[in-house]
Amino acid sequence: MPDLPASHRLRAGRYAEPNRIYLLTTNTLDRKPIFADFSLGRLVVHQFRRAQNVGLAKSLAWVVMPDHFHWLIELENCSLRRLMRETKSLIARDVNECSGRSGPLWQQGFHDRALRREEDLVKMARYVVANPLRAGLVEKLGDYPLWDAIWV
Template sequence: MPHSVGLRKGRISLTNQIYLLTATVENRQAIFSDLAPARLLIRELYNAQASGLAESLAWVVMPDHLHWLVSLQKGSLSELMHRVKGRSALQVNSRLGRQGRLWQEGFHDRALRREEDILPTARYIVANPLRAGLVTRIGDYPFWYVVWL
């Protein structure tokens, strides 16, 4: 069974449920190291919220992947990620003059079941650039957001 099919097995999309979503760039290319492509992806995260699909609680755009903590507002996780990944791929490919897939097929999701899991998960997300050695202070990394600030 291909890995992406396994990611969908047992996936449930519940309105107002909080999920940690992770999507990875095809071949783990560091596409989002640069400001322009990262901003195009970030714009799609904001567009998904403005469209009422999801409420963003926290996110970080890493050079080769995205972590996104959301409260699903309508539709399914697959619809949400298809929209964000599809629209960001069109924008990024156009901007960079590239063709082909931007994102690996599928995405990982984890439902947060307890209220006390939310803040530690948000901290984990925004500390990702520190753990990766990209910065020495969280505030030095430009591509993250958390609703509680």
């Protein structure tokens, strides 16, 4: 494989399949803790809900960390590229507007992991929503406000 920038290597060989389960992760630019501000983190949640409402992806579990998010989805009527491009773009627009900041919000690209249906989705959802515990942000999951899972 040619020596490509990291964001291009993330896309190499990416294939999106409708009705497949994916774990998606993306980071803020320079890992700035933008979403330590709860109100800005809620803007991310709003875009997760929008994506579901317009039929792009069904949200199974998610957590918004101060400098990134993890989103467990079932892909519906779009590509991963379109889902993440729209979601990240709309979040950046909203965050910039609400916070008075300007410029890019996200690192380029995103990480995706396709899951087999047989895999324990509940176990993966628990892994996703337990990120604040592992990061030492809270002592109990219920103390962290920016997460959800359909199994809870």
